[in-house]
Amino acid sequence: MTPESRAAEFDAADPLSGYRERFTLPQGAVYLDGNSLGALPRATLEGVCGVLERQWGEGLIRSWNDAGWFEAPARIGAKIAPLIGAGPHEVIACDSTSVNLFKLIAAALAMRPGRKVVLSEPGNFPTDLYMIAGLEAQGLATRRLAERERLAEALDEDVALLLLTHVHYKTGAMHDMAALTRAAHAAGALVLWDLSHSTGAVPIDLNGVEADFAVGCGYKYLCGGPGAPAFAFVAERHHAHLQQPLTGWFGHAAPFAFSDDYAGAPGIERMQCGTPPILGLAALEIGVDLIAEIGVARLYEKSQALSQFFLACLGHHGVALELVSPARSDARGSQLSFRHPEAYGICQALIARGVIGDFRAPDILRLGFAPAYLTFADMAAAARHLAEVLASGEWQRPEFNRRAAVT
Structure with a gap:
């Protein structure tokens, strides 16, 4: 045949x-390049046009309330959560993968005083390594790289964070998330998983493996469109101690109080920074809904x-x-x-x-x-x-x- x-x-x-x-x-x-940019859902054309014509064109600024623009990051994060084995209050759609990496690496370092090493592997996706380098340049981190088969033994009392991409962007090789998370925790380190090549494509159970943090992009298997907003996951047990360095107004507990002093919002919403990109979020939500349906x-x-x-x-x-x-x-x-x-x-x-x-x-x-x-x-x-x-x-x-x- x-x-x-x-x-x-x-x-x-x-x-x-x-x-x-x-x-x-x-x-x-x-x-065969949906792992770089997902195809366009037909519903996205009508959906985004509706946001443009009705919500923006007719609703104008009232749509922040009437059309649920304010709630969009948390609402879409809650829809992504079941795709990655997280609770709806542990995920938020915001910023880019790179920005979310920076925020969470910094947050992890703050939660492990006395430790500065961020452990990853050579050949990890470049932005993951570059974000470590950015914090290293500020004297806040020390980058350590170990080959895949030597990662567990490279975990010691100096490591604050293990940062890995679950599915490797170049080879497609998949890490044992559960085993590496356990190894990191046994060494007193936290774990940050990059799920950009996993979300919407392979089963993930972040809470099942007791992951600490995760990021992922919205434009690959979630079909959110070029440059779609990314997402961040923070396990609920870390919410009370979460300090992210980009203290923008949308991560404030009361953004419209216009206070001179920053007070972080409770829970995952503290991960927000600037004003949400509503058009990008609208396209992402349609893609997420479709992948969740399948x-x-x-x-x-x-x-x-x-x-x-x-x-x-x-x-x-x-x-x-x-x-x-x-x-x-x-x-x-x-x-x-x-x-x-x-x-x-x-x-x-x-x-x-x-x-x-x-x-x-x-x-x-x-x-x-x-x-x-x-x-x-x-x-x-x-x-x-x-x-x-x-x-x-x-x-x-x-x-x-x-x-x-x-x-």
Whole structure:
């Protein structure tokens, strides 16, 4: 049986197949970059237009009260909470992932006086490491890096915080969140998890593993749009002692009292800083609602099936690329990454054929499997195109090897 025939059988039996029509996707494209930017939900067009035309255009400033703008960060945070195993009062949608990282790293350091080391791993997503460096430059932190297999033994009495990305952005490898959180706590350290490549894609139980802090972005698997607001999680047991360094007016206990002195809001709302970006939050809320409707467990089950089928299709075509993602589907996120010295050219050749993946320097072809809108037929087509690109050598064409701006 051909991959195309098998794909047709799988798609016919797929309980999530109807959700593809809930997204806007270019005709004929196979979109394998949802782990960078999720596809556009069709409901977002009407929803955001309604915010623009009715809430802003007609309601004007009254919409802060009448349309629930004030409550949007906490309301959307409460909707994200079940997707990550948190309580509704422990998550808030605000700022960017980078800003939330800065706030929570600083907060953790303040909660562990006498300790300054923030432990992470080399190759973690750059902004995570850069935010540690920013606090290090102020004399507030000391960065320590340890390879994945040496992280537990690198935890000692100097470590205030363990900062890790749950699903690695480049390889898709997934950390054992429960084991590492236990190890950090045994050493007296706190833990901050970056869930940017996990939320909405793989099951997470922050409270089940007794995580302390977490951040995540809204524009990947949550389909909140480019630059969508991020979110922050703080376990309830830390709320009373939470000191975040960006003491903006929306994190104040009474922002419209206009006091000269800062008094932090109770609970998770203290994590807010400036005025919420209402248009971005409106788009994010629609994406979150859709992903919650589908359910993370079902999405994860399908993403595993998609990735395994894709590998089988490559095998059918005799493609033998080096897989840098874990071979076991339950040890990786919703992506597959392959190493090839000409990965950039291969990626560009695929994009020219309508198979949109991405490249990560220096030699990684990364393909994301967002199961809310991908089909098994997409997997068969993408594998066929990849086989043809490799066999034909079209990746060597000059127009596919210009690395002027790789993001």
